[in-house]
Amino acid sequence: MLWVDLRFLSRNWLKTLATTLVAPVLYLLAFGYGLGRGVTVEGYSYLEFVIPGIIALTAMTTSFNAAGMKLHVDRLFYKCFDEALMSPVSPFALIFGKTLIGVVRGLLSTAALLVACFAFSPLPAISGLFWLTLVVTCFAFSFLGVLVALIAKSHQDMSVFMSLVILPMSFLSGTFFSLNQLPTALRIVLSFSPLTHTSVCLRASALGQPFPWGSMAVLLGFGAAFFGLCFVALRRASL
Amino acid sequence: MPEVIVTKNLTKKYKEICAVEDLTLQVGSGEIFGFLGPNGAGKTTTIRVLTTLAKQTSGSVWVAGYDVKKEPEKVKKVIGVVQQHLTLDLDLNVKENMALHARLHHIRGVERKQRINELIDYVGLTKQSEKMITDLSGGMKKATMIARALIHRPRLLFLDEPTVGLDVQMRRRIWDLIRRLNGDGTTIFLTTHYIEEAEALCSRVGIVNEGRLIALGKPAELRQKVGLVAVETLIDSKFTRYQYFPDRNAATEYVQNLPSEIKTIIIRDSNLEDVFVELTGKKVGGDER
Numbered sequence A: 001m002l003w004v005d006l007r008f009l010s011r012n013w014l015k016t017l018a019t020t021l022v023a024p025v026l027y028l029l030a031f032g033y034g035l036g037r038g039v040t041v042e043g044y045s046y047l048e049f050v051i052p053g054i055i056a057l058t059a060m061t062t063s064f065n066a067a068g069m070k071l072h073v074d075r076l077f078y079k080c081f082d083e084a085l086m087s088p089v090s091p092f093a094l095i096f097g098k099t100l101i102g103v104v105r106g107l108l109s110t111a112a113l114l115v116a117c118f119a120f121s122p123l124p125a126i127s128g129l130f131w132l133t134l135v136v137t138c139f140a141f142s143f144l145g146v147l148v149a150l151i152a153k154s155h156q157d158m159s160v161f162m163s164l165v166i167l168p169m170s171f172l173s174g175t176f177f178s179l180n181q182l183p184t185a186l187r188i189v190l191s192f193s194p195l196t197h198t199s200v201c202l203r204a205s206a207l208g209q210p211f212p213w214g215s216m217a218v219l220l221g222f223g224a225a226f227f228g229l230c231f232v233a234l235r236r237a238s239l
Numbered sequence B: 001m002p003e004v005i006v007t008k009n010l011t012k013k014y015k016e017i018c019a020v021e022d023l024t025l026q027v028g029s030g031e032i033f034g035f036l037g038p039n040g041a042g043k044t045t046t047i048r049v050l051t052t053l054a055k056q057t058s059g060s061v062w063v064a065g066y067d068v069k070k071e072p073e074k075v076k077k078v079i080g081v082v083q084q085h086l087t088l089d090l091d092l093n094v095k096e097n098m099a100l101h102a103r104l105h106h107i108r109g110v111e112r113k114q115r116i117n118e119l120i121d122y123v124g125l126t127k128q129s130e131k132m133i134t135d136l137s138g139g140m141k142k143a144t145m146i147a148r149a150l151i152h153r154p155r156l157l158f159l160d161e162p163t164v165g166l167d168v169q170m171r172r173r174i175w176d177l178i179r180r181l182n183g184d185g186t187t188i189f190l191t192t193h194y195i196e197e198a199e200a201l202c203s204r205v206g207i208v209n210e211g212r213l214i215a216l217g218k219p220a221e222l223r224q225k226v227g228l229v230a231v232e233t234l235i236d237s238k239f240t241r242y243q244y245f246p247d248r249n250a251a252t253e254y255v256q257n258l259p260s261e262i263k264t265i266i267i268r269d270s271n272l273e274d275v276f277v278e279l280t281g282k283k284v285g286g287d288e289r
């Protein structure tokens, strides 16, 4: 129900697609070409290794931002989210609608990034599982974006979350290096990051390795948990 | 006259602050009810509870026969709300804002388009219908918000200070709009700082101060309480003293017995403002006009 409206929002935002692609392309250049030249990781060239990681990263940040930021602004600055709260729309439609915009934009920018990757290297094998992982990831992080936006009391809360959770997660979660090189303790810590599981899944499917269904299950679990928490947060939002 | 709004001992606390205390109130169908009070009196908070945006700390509230705590969805379907502050989506234009609202209320296709055009015309925004919200004047924004609140044809309309910051013409247009809506059968609950607004529009008013309802009734009844005739005397050319009398005779008698050094004397009918000041000890909206 709601997502139709958000679609026509996204019309204005097509420009921002370009902006969201700048960072990942820079990473790709810096890490893939600059640092990683001649380096091999687990038998693959670093570029082959790092592309799925960067895609995971892009999927996460775009869907988190797209779902979270607009809602955040609507709620705290335009206050027009109040209007939605006062209308007879079900909480499910509200949360799902706000989430879908994140998913749509997450998928759009990863697709665009994939096209950009064409220019740099042979495209990793893109299978159904690759897309499945992306979709699940986009949903999980869009729910997370909605959740944080529903809880945040100020703009500061939002940016604190960005720099304390999203940013470290984007660098550490097996995006730029292999987790197998890390000490066990750190590896366990990082397994609490949903992005770790995204990059594991994406990399395995891109490089034609056996698909880690366990990681996929964890990812689904995170998504469901964030979704559930959104309802709790929404109920609390009208106190 | 069936009651559209009923509150019983409604109390809303924000931590230690008691924004609304023990409010018991009834508003009948077809009324224009005015809720008056100084800044921070708890008017907006009351509206937020009545419109399901906030939950009361204690007490019970029924809107259109539904308990707001138990059946908020049913309440949401029959109310329209114009909030005190701007609540338009600044990323959208006038029509899109209305379309979004219509969708939120499950109004579809042709009907949606038709109602949007009708209402934009009704509030006089036809020329601005494609403009972005940020390009509108304050009055036009308010008009957009009113038009938006009407899109699902609510039976009960809440207006939180609908004419703050508007010029005289716009204010009168909005008053006429409110009267017209009321004529079409919509019950109106409005808050205001402007006494003359309440006098011009409301069949009944409630006055709140610091979260408590201190007066309730028809404007004339309230005036009677204070005294129908007011006498203003200027003391030492410095401050004005107000005194109230039940009728002209009593007032004249008082004036005749005043010492001669007191100069400026005005005898006039009392108004809601007198009621307000007497009851709250504050003068409201004095500098804003």
Ligand SMILES: Nc1ncnc2c1ncn2[C@@H]1O[C@H](COP(=O)(O)OP(=O)(O)OP(=O)(O)O)[C@@H](O)[C@H]1O
Pocket: B014, B017, B018, B019, B037, B038, B039, B040, B041, B042, B043, B044, B045, B046, B084
């Ligand atoms: N979300 C909130 N958290 C804490 N306190 C609040 C909150 N909202 C309102 N208050 C407090 O409740 C009291 C009543 O506020 P309210 O906004 O209802 O007043 P008002 O009558 O609408 O005033 P105004 O005429 O300025 O709009 C104030 O003391 C205010 O500080």
Ligand SMILES: [Mg+2]
Pocket: B043, B044, B045, B084, B160
């Ligand atoms: Mg207010």
